[in-house]
Amino acid sequence: MQINKIKKIAFCACSDNYNENNILILKNIFKEYGIEVLDFEETNSYEAKASILNNYFNLDLDLIIDVSGGDSAEKVVAYLDFELIAKSKSIYMGYSDNTVIISALSKFSNKKSILFNINNILKNKDICNTFFNDFEKLFYPDKFNIVGGNIRCLIKFLKKYNYDFKNKKIILESYKASLVDLNLYLEYLKNNTNISFSNKIIVGNFYKIKDRAAIIQVFKNYFKDLEIESYNYVGHINDSKAVLIGNFIDKNEVLP
Numbered sequence: 001m002q003i004n005k006i007k008k009i010a011f012c013a014c015s016d017n018y019n020e021n022n023i024l025i026l027k028n029i030f031k032e033y034g035i036e037v038l039d040f041e042e043t044n045s046y047e048a049k050a051s052i053l054n055n056y057f058n059l060d061l062d063l064i065i066d067v068s069g070g071d072s073a074e075k076v077v078a079y080l081d082f083e084l085i086a087k088s089k090s091i092y093m094g095y096s097d098n099t100v101i102i103s104a105l106s107k108f109s110n111k112k113s114i115l116f117n118i119n120n121i122l123k124n125k126d127i128c129n130t131f132f133n134d135f136e137k138l139f140y141p142d143k144f145n146i147v148g149g150n151i152r153c154l155i156k157f158l159k160k161y162n163y164d165f166k167n168k169k170i171i172l173e174s175y176k177a178s179l180v181d182l183n184l185y186l187e188y189l190k191n192n193t194n195i196s197f198s199n200k201i202i203v204g205n206f207y208k209i210k211d212r213a214a215i216i217q218v219f220k221n222y223f224k225d226l227e228i229e230s231y232n233y234v235g236h237i238n239d240s241k242a243v244l245i246g247n248f249i250d251k252n253e254v255l256p
Helices: 020-032 046-058 082-087 096-109 125-133 151-158 179-192 212-222
Strands: 008-012 063-066 091-094 113-115 146-150 169-174 200-206 227-230 243-245
Touching: 008 020, 008 046, 046 063, 046 082, 082 096, 091 096, 096 113, 096 146, 096 151, 146 151, 146 243, 151 169, 151 179, 169 179, 179 212, 200 212, 212 227
Parallel strands: 008 063, 063 091, 091 113, 146 169, 169 200, 200 227
Antiparallel strands: 113 243
């Protein structure tokens, strides 16, 4: 995706928390780059949130950007029209709690999405410049067969819906998790999913844990036979990279 080819976008909020003033600033920034931005639709109803998102996919907008975070996005999933979404050209962008939405789109609609916090362009001038002028440079370099996002929110999704991790690379990050939390999360993943030797785990930023070596060791303790990559540049940090999630190809497919 190239930002200079984007003509029309919308902001949405599938989770609880967002800053209305930030939305106005973001809208003006995008308009300065010649991009049409639909009016933000505010609601506290999960069914209405889903209806708004369904409609944006139906309009074939170039980019649907979720500005929210929190702890309720999973309540929107049941109302999404995944058949409609599968036919849309629109790309959804979100982060944190919206890992649930991103995971649902990949599972039920085979849709690729972008894991990224758009609010970072307000906090980091370099990120803003890269976003609008060299978008591809903003991404984690591998763009195929990646799933995951926020580890807590991914597990929320997994407790409701099965997910096939075979041959997929799993990126995991967290804002609040402690080492104790991380052990509990990884124990759940080890015992309740089909994560196996066919997988690679990409360890993103765990914001509250300052001992990076300890984080990596915990992952190695639970997944001894997997390739584990330390990539501390994705997560709840102002200069986070974006990640393309759900762009699935068969590992034997020859790319053009």
